[in-house]
Amino acid sequence: MSxxxxxxxxxxIRKQPADCLPWGLRLDYWYKAHAKAGTLxxxxxxxxxxxxxxxxxxxxxxxxxxxxxxxLRNVEVVTRQEGREKTTExxxxxxxxxxxxxxxxxxxxxxxxPYEKEKMxxxxxxxxxxxxxxxxxxIVPTYDDFLSxxxxxGEDGVVVARMEASPMHRIMRNLVGYxxxxxxxxxxxxxxxxxxxxxxxxxxxxxxxxxxSPAEIVHSDSNLVDAIHTPRIFEKYFVPxxxxxxxxxxxxxxxxxxxxxxxxxxxxxxxxxxxxxxxEAFSPPPMTSCTASDLRAAWxxxxxIWGGIATQLFTDSYTDEEFDDYVLSxxxxxxxxxxxxxxxxxxxxxxxxxxxxxxxxxxxxxxGKLPMMS
Numbered sequence: 001m002s003x004x005x006x007x008x009x010x011x012x013i014r015k016q017p018a019d020c021l022p023w024g025l026r027l028d029y030w031y032k033a034h035a036k037a038g039t040l041x042x043x044x045x046x047x048x049x050x051x052x053x054x055x056x057x058x059x060x061x062x063x064x065x066x067x068x069x070x071x072l073r074n075v076e077v078v079t080r081q082e083g084r085e086k087t088t089e090x091x092x093x094x095x096x097x098x099x100x101x102x103x104x105x106x107x108x109x110x111x112x113x114p115y116e117k118e119k120m121x122x123x124x125x126x127x128x129x130x131x132x133x134x135x136x137x138x139i140v141p142t143y144d145d146f147l148s149x150x151x152x153x154g155e156d157g158v159v160v161a162r163m164e165a166s167p168m169h170r171i172m173r174n175l176v177g178y179x180x181x182x183x184x185x186x187x188x189x190x191x192x193x194x195x196x197x198x199x200x201x202x203x204x205x206x207x208x209x210x211x212x213s214p215a216e217i218v219h220s221d222s223n224l225v226d227a228i229h230t231p232r233i234f235e236k237y238f239v240p241x242x243x244x245x246x247x248x249x250x251x252x253x254x255x256x257x258x259x260x261x262x263x264x265x266x267x268x269x270x271x272x273x274x275x276x277x278x279x280e281a282f283s284p285p286p287m288t289s290c291t292a293s294d295l296r297a298a299w300x301x302x303x304x305i306w307g308g309i310a311t312q313l314f315t316d317s318y319t320d321e322e323f324d325d326y327v328l329s330x331x332x333x334x335x336x337x338x339x340x341x342x343x344x345x346x347x348x349x350x351x352x353x354x355x356x357x358x359x360x361x362x363x364x365x366x367x368g369k370l371p372m373m374s
Contacts, residue, residue, distance in 0.1 A: 004155035005059030010216070012341050013255055013278055013304045021331075021368030022341040023360060024157060024306065025058035026281075029112075030348040036108075041354065050152055056354075057361030060157025061306075061343065064149045067161045067213040068206055071138040086114065092136075095129040097121070121176045121184075127191045130175060131198045139205040143213055150214070160257060161215030163245075164206050165222065167199035168237035169229070178228050196237065207245040211252040218254050219280070220245070225262035234267050239274055246275025257306075261346040263288045268298035282307030283345030284330075292333050292340070301338065307345035308334070309360065314344065314352040323356055327363050336371030 003011070008022035031049040034040045044052050053060045076091040084103040089096060100118035120130055150159045164170060171192065172181045185192050210218045220242075229238065246256045257278035268290070271279070279299075284291055287310045295305055308330050313323050334340045342364060348357070 005157050006153075006155045009059055009158050009341055012339055013217070015301065015304070015339055017338075018370055020370060021337045021364050021372065023058050023364045023368075024061040024341050024343050025053050025056060025348070025357065026061040026063065026344065027053050027348050028063065030350055030352055033112075033350040048152075050156070054156055056357040057365075058357060060153050062149055062153050062157060062159040063162060063219065064146050064159050064215075065162055066164075067141065067143055067146050067215060068209040069140045069142045071140055072133065073136045073138055075133055075136055084114075085117070090120075090129070090133055092129055092132045094132050095125060097126050097129045097133070119175060119177045119180070121180070124188060124191065127188075127195055131195055134195075134198050134202050137202065139202070139209055141209045141212065147214055158217055159215065160217045160219045161210055161213055162219045162221065163210045164203055165220060166238050166241040167196050167203050168233065168241075169222070170199055171195060172228070173223070200241070203241070204244075207248055211248050211254060216254060217257050217278070218249055219257045219259065222258040222260055223262060224258075224260060224264060224267060226264060226266035229267065231266050231270070235270055239270055242274035242276055246277070250275070259346075261287075261307075264290055265294070268295065272299055272302050276303055278304045278306055278341075280306040281343070281346040284308055284310055286310060286312065287345060292330065296334075304339045304341065305334075306341040307343045308340070309342065309344050311344060311346060311349050314349055314356050316351075316353060320356075320359075323359065324363070327360060328367065331363070331367050331372060332374050334372070335374035337368065338370065342368075 003019050005022070005024070008018045008020060009024050011018040012022050027049055031052065047055075050060055050062070074092065078089045078091065080087045086101045087098055088101075089098040097120045098118065099116065099120050101114040102117045103114040120126065146159065146161055153159050165173065172178055176184055224234075242256070242258070249256050255277035256275060257280050258276050259281050260279040261281040261283045279295065282292070282295065282305050284307075292305060292308055295303075309327060312318065313326055318326070331337070342360065
């Protein structure tokens, strides 16, 4: 009796045997864009994203969202919408900070979140205000929506619970911005460190909620790029965080998945120390310089890789023959195929030639029986 998509995916993650190479598809961006624009193929007009994924023959990779809610206390939030710009102000007893989000026609057409024009941090005086907001944020478990999605997906795939990025990553990406962060780490290292400690404590609360959730896979947003998350920063701030939360999740029988869609070459040696179980959205050449062989050489079988087919391959930039050659070359590279889940790195593009998703299914069924031959 053949295994289900969920069984295959979890077998690859748990380092257990399986009958066939797992193939797990994340269709979010493609579906949202076409559903919003009214350009879904006629066959799919009334279908859910899960049923469309089933129709491709792939397993469902459902990124449910957070299993926690953040409730602000002692903070007044005021939002103003002016055209496509939305300004949000946060009034606290120790000062006020704000953010500004800007949408565009293209972002609206593709149902993509607005661009963050102004981060919350703008000046040194903002540090205590942001710390106050974080310290006055209550973390509340919210598991019902996850359970609802999990029931809809069933054995046809897995539902992933999303958790916050690592504390230093939140400072870099969400609060300060990458460029400004470099200056702040040099000019105000003590203030950056204090904010990091405040976010670290909040991150532990969020991780505990995720560890107690019904989710089997907990996902930490990473979007790592070694030119930004340099080896020195990664080793000092990211590795200990991943070690801590992976131990917490493992003690509850959960696994830690991280979104590794960027250039990782200089960070590869650090990953085996993190406790990360799944490197998801692996994006090979021509998206990055790292091949599956590079990851295997650095990690062995300690980390399951999910991805491997570059996004561009699904567009008309490549012929059908080039597509087949790429996928079959990947299969030879990852043989015998254990601890690997075929997927798109990073997401199915809006302009995808949809029949190529079914083509992956065909190739997996023909050549993906485990163990595979190199």
